Amino acid sequence: MSGTAMQKSESQLSEQTQAVNQHTFTPKVDIWETQDSYNLDVEMPGVDKNGLDVKLEDGVLSILGRVAPDNTVACEKVHSEYETGNYERQFHISEVIDEEKIQASIKNGVLNLELPKRESAKPKRIEVKVG
Amino acid sequence: MKIRDLLPFNWKKERADEKETHLPQRPRENASSDFDRFFENPFVEFGLMRSNLSRSLSPKVNVSETRKEIRIEAELPGMNEKDIDVTIENGYLKIRGEKTHETKDEKAHCVECSYGFFERTLPLPDYAQADKAKAKYKKGVLTLSVPKTKQKETGKRIPVSVA
Structure with a gap:
């Protein structure tokens, strides 16, 4: 998996999103690596904790974000630059990542995933002794 | 008046049409005429610049x-x-x-x-x-x-x- 621990794969519509009959978007993602972990920031404006579904299955991390339908009174669209809908994206996770310790949190429409590296994958300093 | 008419995005559309129909197009004489045209109608160039900037x-x-x-x-x-x-x-x-x-001490992958x-x-x-x-x-x-x-x-x- 050439260097990076994750590989992007654009997924097709799942049954869940098709049922709602809404648009599905691929959210924008930032991937940052630190010494101990990989951090993903996934931009999903309009999604909160209740609309979020993060799954890990067979080394594939699936993110599904649902936007609550707009229940406001009849309004006339005057100008539209974006449409609302669900967000979906999948990532292949390599063995470098400790699957048991993955943590997710969402704040202000951005999902943050922390994927800690296995102890064996972390860089180690080898002490040099004087012979 | 409708709010639609007040939105600048819609103005731009109309202006783009005007630009094509109302501005006289001079035949290209030599390379410097492009340069002259910039000063005659700088907004054409700025329009292009703005679309590039929209990536930010x-x-x-x-x-x-x-x-x-x-x-x-x-x-x-x-x-x-x-x-x-x-x-x-x-x-x-x-x-x-x-x-x-x-x-922090991070490496960006994407x-x-x-x-x-x-x-x-x-x-x-x-x-x-x-x-x-x-x-x-x-x-x-x-x-x-x-x-x-x-x-x-x-x-x-x-x-x-x-x-």
């Missing part, structure tokens, strides 16, 4: 109107509400702010999100009550509601009398 952070905006209010929604994921500045001045609504990412300073200005119609406007930031979406004044008949009514 520029929040997408939806505007809708109900009978009581004008609602403006802007997608601003991952902001701190303190970093969003909304003002209404002289009939113009301005949304500005800065999105930052704290870089950066699709945009960061930095942004500003958007929208003209409001004259029936918008700026002093009663409300803004809230929730789930990464900024929602502004500007109540409308009761539409009065504008212009002076002239009574018609029988001669």
